[in-house]
Structures are given as C-alpha cells and as structure tokens.
Amino acid sequence: MKLLSAALLALAAAAAVTATFLPFSELLIKLAPDQPQTAYVTTGWSTYFGATKDVHAPLFGIPIAAAAAATLAGIRWRKVAFAGAAALAGVAGMLFVYLLNAISFHKTGNIAIDPSLEAGFGNGIWVLIGATVLAFGAVVVHPDD
Amino acid sequence: MIGRPTAVALIAAGVVLTATALILPWYSTIYAGDVEVVVRAWGTEVVHKPGDWPAGELSPWYGVPIAITAAFLTAGIWINRAALAGAAAQLGAVGIITVLTISERGHAVEQQGDFAIGYGLVFLAAGTLVALTGAIAAQKEAR
Numbered sequence A: 001m002k003l004l005s006a007a008l009l010a011l012a013a014a015a016a017v018t019a020t021f022l023p024f025s026e027l028l029i030k031l032a033p034d035q036p037q038t039a040y041v042t043t044g045w046s047t048y049f050g051a052t053k054d055v056h057a058p059l060f061g062i063p064i065a066a067a068a069a070a071t072l073a074g075i076r077w078r079k080v081a082f083a084g085a086a087a088l089a090g091v092a093g094m095l096f097v098y099l100l101n102a103i104s105f106h107k108t109g110n111i112a113i114d115p116s117l118e119a120g121f122g123n124g125i126w127v128l129i130g131a132t133v134l135a136f137g138a139v140v141v142h143p144d145d
Numbered sequence B: 001m002i003g004r005p006t007a008v009a010l011i012a013a014g015v016v017l018t019a020t021a022l023i024l025p026w027y028s029t030i031y032a033g034d035v036e037v038v039v040r041a042w043g044t045e046v047v048h049k050p051g052d053w054p055a056g057e058l059s060p061w062y063g064v065p066i067a068i069t070a071a072f073l074t075a076g077i078w079i080n081r082a083a084l085a086g087a088a089a090q091l092g093a094v095g096i097i098t099v100l101t102i103s104e105r106g107h108a109v110e111q112q113g114d115f116a117i118g119y120g121l122v123f124l125a126a127g128t129l130v131a132l133t134g135a136i137a138a139q140k141e142a143r
Helices: A001-019 A061-073 A080-112 A125-141 B006-020 B064-076 B080-110 B119-141
Strands: A025-029 A036-043 A048-049 A120-123 B025-032 B036-040 B043-047 B114-117
Touching: A001 A036, A001 A048, A001 A080, A001 A125, A025 A080, A025 B114, A036 A080, A036 B119, A061 A080, A061 A125, A061 B080, A080 A120, A080 B064, A080 B080, A120 A125, B006 B064, B006 B080, B025 B080, B064 B080, B080 B114, B080 B119
Parallel strands: none
Antiparallel strands: A025 A036, A025 A120, A036 A048, B025 B036, B025 B114, B036 B043
C-alpha cells in the first residue's frame, strides 16, 4: 500500500504541474464587430491575447506548484499528503470559480454581440481536478504514520 | 506544545477573521473621474459608473470556495482533521487570490488607476494563517 500511495501521490503532483502548462480557459474575442476573432488563452504561467502576451498575467502556476510540492512531500507523511490534497482542492476550486466568472463575463459581453464566438474551459482545469482526485485516493490507501 | 484549548481558540479566531473577510472589500481601483471599482467576495461594484463603461460587470463568486473552507474550519473546532483540510484548502485558495490580485494591480496601474488593497484581503490572509497554525497545533496535540 505504501508503494501504491507513493505512486498515486507522485502521479497527482506530476499531473498538477502538467496542468499549469495547459490552457485553463480559451475565449474567442472580437473587440469590434468588423475585427477578426482573437483567441484569449490563459495557462498557469502566461496569458496570450492572439500573439500579444499579457505582461500582468496571473501566475496561477505558483500556488498550484506549491500544492503539488506538498502533495509530493506527503509520500513520507500521511497527514502532509492529506493537507496537500486539500490544498490542491483549494487551488482547483478557487481557480474554477475565477474561470467560470471570466467565461460568463465573456459570454454576456462578447458572445451576445456575435454568437459565432466561443468561450470555454481548457484541458488544464480538468487535469488539475483529476490530480486532486488522485491525491485524495492516495491519502485513502496511505498507511498510517 | 501550545495545548488543545489554544489550538481550538486559534481555529475559531481564523473562522471569525475569514467570515469578516467575506463581507469587507478585497481591493479597489480608482480611475480618472472618480470612477471606483470595488471587488468583494460576492460581486463587483462600480461607483460613479460612466455611460461608456464596458458591458457586463464581473460578479465574482469568489466567496463560494472561501465559504466552503470556512465551514470546514468551523467543523474543525470539534474535528481535528476538518480543521487541517479547511486550513490547507483555504491556503490554496488564498494562493490563487494572491496571484490574481497581483495581476489585477498590474492591469490597474497600467491604466493609470489608483489600486488599493482592502481590509477583506488582509483579514483573509490573517484568518488563513491563524487557522493553519491552530490546525497544525491540534494535529500535534492529537498524538
């Protein structure tokens, strides 16, 4: 069981870090009706509006990487694994709410003007939620300290 | 060791600070013409809103994850494990809020806005750290 929980925790941490490099949200935006569509893509380390990089992009990757590190340290201590899994749940939950806001803001603002525009979650958030589930699974099979 | 009663008191103090943070403003930006954008846990308020303000106001549900972690912390007054889960999850959520606030500040300053942190964020950070201290102490007492 020790080996299984260690493997699950390592996998959860790796998945969480991988998630930071994947898109969290993908929004297609038009600034004016006659302008071309531009993709607005947010990952854990950058936000791009078309080819333009947002220099003030939120670095969601930092708290995610910290939670992943705690999860990895949980291989040694069950209580740390539990705290790491809870921290992953916290970052995933808060990020999800933020993305939900950004997507619904975009839908009421832009898509109302042009229905061909789209907005949705990227794969990153699903991988992050998957990592959270894996981490809690690892806690369940983790032998007591 | 600080003892179980002190640990519980810290967790309870964390709950009160967090609950206060859910009411107070988190941050605000003042732009030219006295236009002020105030962000709270349950919505964005634009004071002196001009007619050409971009359509659609952000009405965040930032309070939802924090209300959930605060509920875990409250349960944590009686159950050690709930306190640890609530404090760790709230720390994670505060991490996301922190990077988001830094980003918002950057955008506000770029648009010549006067950015200010509200008491809500200060109380949230304090409440999270106090509750985490209590939760960790409660874990050590349990052994």
